Amino acid sequence: MLTAILLPLLLLVLAPPVAAQQQGPQARIGTWTLTTVADWQAGAASGTMVTNNAGGELRLADGQASGSFISVPFKTDFAANAAGLLWEAELPPGTQLSLALRSRITPPEDAGEAGWSAWYQLESGNTRSATGGWASPHVVALPRGSEYLQLRVNLSSDVARASASLRQVSVSYLDSASTFPTFAAGLPRQPILFGPETLTQRPAVIARRDWSGRVAAAQPGRSDPLGVIVHQLDTTLTADASLELVRALLAYQTQVLGWEDLSYHYLIDPEGNLYEGRLGGPTSRVTQVAGGDRAVHVALLNPREEPLSPTAQSSLVSLLAWLGQAYDFAPTGQHSVGSAGGRTTRPNIAAHNEVVPTAPDPYGPVQNALPQLRTLADQSTVRARWYFAEGNVSDYSQRLSLFNPTNSPADARITLVRPGAAPVARIVDVAPGARSDLTINALVQDENALPAIVESSVALLAERSMGLTSDIGGGPGISRLSRVWYFAEGSTEGTNRTFLVLFNPNATSAQATVTYMRRDGTSLSQEVQIAGQDRLVITVGDITQPDGSMPLQGTNFGVQVIANQPIAAERTMRFGPGQTGMHTGRGIATLAREWHFAEGTTEGDFRMRLLVLNPNRHMANLEVSFMGPDGQQELRRYAVPPRTQLTIDANEVVPNLGVSTKLRSDRPVAVERSLHFNNGATGSVGAGATAPELRWAFVDGRTSDATYYLCVSNPGYLPADVTVDLRFSDGAIGSQRFRVPAGARYTMAVHEFYPDEAAVTAIVRATQPIVAERSLFPGGGARGGFTVLGLPLP
Structure with missing residues (x-):
């Protein structure tokens, strides 16, 4: 009897200090214990017997393979809504013990079985309390207001003359209803931290x-x-x-079982x-x-x-x-x-x-x-998500190209976000090692605000192509949102128009500070707000001051965007007579001290410039190497004042030459390269690579009515053996190999090897880290063209 009295008290005393830190209302806990001969004899038994071992023990009667025991009803000290069990027992091999509990709200006198709940089975698995006894790891829910409990014990054995022996059962009943009346539906939710x-x-x-x-x-x-x-x-x-x-479970495991x-x-x-x-x-x-x-x-x-x-x-x-x-x-x-x-x-x-x-x-x-x-x-599991802030099927033809570099089939979910209207969603199947295209103009017409999100449980790669009849642009989407974005290039000079496209896919609105840093060291900032699941387009040249002036007309600048939550940022530029030229692409999320460009040329009527933005409050010192196809180099050094954009005219440094470029800085900067041709009527701008890689992927591309060049730069000190694996729209594959000397570049004319291909996807891999870019010119350049850095592959 002493053990029966001390056990529940001991469990409460041993409750860890963390339980004492509980704030707010507590669950009430009571205990009912069966352990003596009198306790076991008071109940209804069938096939079981009670011995005096350990002060009172329940086991199978002699010759019985199974038996049961049901206790007399127990009146609780308060109305309960949950209960759990602790017990001490011996289980020889081949014997079984099961425990069950039921409850009722009203007194059981003369009511028979009416009013009792169902029997709740309580099993331990391998669970023990802090004191070492067997225990149910959790509580069962009782009808709210239960005041009477009854215990059932079932014993069985597969071995003759063997039986489990039950020495003690402690029933812990809890009331967590009266102290916590709040419903779960009324509690706040938040993402896992x-x-x-x-x-x-x-x-x-x-x-x-x-x-x-x-x-x-x-x-x-x-x-x-x-x-x-x-x-x-x-x-x-x-x-x-x-x-x-x-709530009852928390109280039971910490205060009854003694767990931390x-x-x-x-x-x-x-x-x-x-x-x-x-x-x-x-x-x-x-x-x-x-x-x-x-x-x-x-x-x-x-x-x-x-x-x-x-x-x-x-x-x-x-x-x-x-x-x-x-x-x-x-x-x-x-x-x-x-x-x-x-x-x-x-x-x-x-x-x-x-x-x-x-x-x-x-x-x-x-x-x-x-x-x-x-x-x-x-x-x-989302293993790939791509954001495209720019989207416009009113003024452009637009296509998404998806490539699956894995061995598993992929379902890509494409969501076209229409601010103020229901989104348009499509599922696109992409076979292993294959490419699938989706023409956005075929889904939606006359929408000039159409950002897109591509998601897949497979590590898909995604590019977007946007085109006019006179020029095209495009490139990979944004794989990670960011609070900070940079654009080294921006211009409203001459025929140039610059549009910043800020997409907020979050549910809540975002605030951002946009700072324009000009070549003369002056800057201008504006505060903007992007509504949730919406985008904002800033026409930079139209920004007006309170005095009516338009300080960003007829100037060149770099851009810094700092938002209070992650967003996607792209820039679209229009230029040339009649706005025939265009390019669009993602911003730079991370500054770097090193930048690489595989493609570049000052031949013919191409004009090449490097745009450097130094957003720091200290001067940045640059070292720029222009590398020709045979390994020859031309080195220049520059200083960029704080919060200033610098333009480097490559035509003045290396005239009439195809080059790759490497730029090093003593401070992190943003760098882009612009290539304009057709007397400035067409061209493109894009960021370089911050480091060479062993593998690069190019999703989009074609050689049908287009010239397609893959340009590879090897900035290292050892020759690089390069393999280009190509996949075509009909499932056919091709492969080409070449060597690029240290410090040199190589240009592969894909259209000469594989002409008239409607779709070409390329994987470039090398024995040494390289930089790879793709240039695509519809009509051989007569209808514009663009150059884009590949996507690095692991």
């Missing part, structure tokens, strides 16, 4: 402080998880009861509510379950015989997809666990009973759905 930046959207959770009222420090044990373990709490909940159960915190990092209820559980996020190590393995523990609050609701499944899939990308484990993959002497593999997303064979959960419907859930999580 932990983990690295991901393309996959962070799920929105109900934060721990919002549902528990607890402010406490996370426990120190930390490690990056190797996967996820899915648990299932067998419970039937009404829509307003899940919040109470989660919740054992589940996240919990999901049937309504799809996602609760932040364990403090410290996914890297907080759980030592109480699954052997302390490096895993994120996710608990599903769901009846054992029912599948997940669509909303709960959606929340789970989103969470699994984000976790897999954040901590670098594939949802459909496996990983190795164990020590060097006994390692095994298990799924990255594993069921609790796959990790702990004695665990009963997850149960049938959820267990059977796990393979599909892994696949859905993999398909929901």
Whole structure:
């Protein structure tokens, strides 16, 4: 009897200090213990017997293979809405013990079975309390207001004369309803704060402080998880009861079991509510379950015989997809666990009973759905997202080109954002190693504001082509939003017009400061606001001061954009007689001390310039090397004053020569190269590479009615052997090889090797790091053209 009295008191005394830090209302906890001969004899028994061992012990009667015990009803000290069990038992091999609990609200006298709830099975798996006894790892939900409890024990044995022996059961009942009346639907949600930046959207959770009222420090044990373990709490909940159960679970695991915190990092209820559980996020190590393995523990609050609701499944899939990308484990993959002497593999997303064979959960419907859930999580993982701020099918022809460099088929979701109207979405299939094109003018007409987002669960590459009848432009999209953007080139001089296109794909509006830095060292700033899921186009030459002046007309400048949240920024320029020339492309998100350009020429009527923007408050000193095809070099040095744009005219330095260029600076700067031809009526501008790479990809391209050049620069000190793999629209492939000497460049005329190809995609790979660009000239340049840097491949 002394043990029965001390055990619940001891558990409360041993509650860790973190529980004492709980703020706000607390769950009430009461205990009912069965441990003496009198306790066991008071109930209804069948096939069992009571012995005096350990002061009172329940076991199978002699000769019985199974038996049961049902206690007398117990009156609680207060109305409860949840309960859990702790017990002490011996389980010889071949014997089984199961415990169940039920409750009622009204007194049981003369009512028979009427008024009792269903029996709730409580199983331990491998769970123990802080004092070492067996325990159910979680609570079950009781009908709110339950005041009577009853315990059922089932014993069975597969071995003659062997039996499990049950010495003590402590029923912990809790009231978390009266102290916390708030519904989950009324609590705020916020994106998960932990983990690295991901393309996959962070799920929105109900934060721990919002549902528990607890402010406490996370426990120190930390490690990056190797996967996820899915648990299932067998419970039937009404829509307003899940919040109470989660709060009861926190009180039970910390104050009854004596654990330092919740054992589940996240919990999901049937309504799809996602609760932040364990403090410290996914890297907080759980030592109480699954052997302390490096895993994120996710608990599903769901009846054992029912599948997940669509909303709960959606929340789970989103969470699994984000976790897999954040901590670098594939949802459909496996990983190795164990020590060097006994390692095994298990799924990255594993069921609790796959990790702990004695665990009963997850149960049938959820267990059977796990393979599909892994696949859905993999398909929901965003491994590529491309933003195109510019989009205009009223004035231009526009096409998106997608290339799948992987061995897996891809579904690309293309969303055309129409500010003030419903977006237009399309799914485009892209076979492994293939390219697919989507003509935007065929989907939408007469829209002059049409930014686009391309998403895929496969690492797709995406380019956009925009064209007039007199010139074309384009290039890759923006793979990462940024709060800061730079453009080294900008001009309203002569026929030039410059448009800044700022796209805010976020739900909330963004504020930005745009600063224009001129060649004479003067600057001008303006404050702008970009509505959520909208874009803003700034016609730079039309900016007007309060006194009516237009200070950015007839001038040249660089641009710095600083926003209060990440956005996408592009620049479109029109120029030439009758505005026949155009180019458009992404801004520079990161300044660098080194820039490389593979393409460049001052031959014929080409005019080449380097535009350098120094946004720093100190002078930048430059060293620029122009490298010819045979390795000859011309070196120049320049100084760029603070917050100033500098123009370097390559035609004056290396006239009538095809060159690649390397620029070094003692401070981070932004650098672009412009190439104009057809007497300045057509041309393009674009940033260079900040470092050479071993592999480059070019999605778009054609040799049908166009000349196509791949230009490769080798800025290193060793020769580079280069292989160009080409894929065509009919599935055919081609390959070319050449060597580029150290410090030299090589230009490959693709149209001479493969003429009249409607679509050409190229992968350039080398034995030494190189820089690769593509130049495309419709009609041999008669209808303009543009040059663009390739996309680096891992």
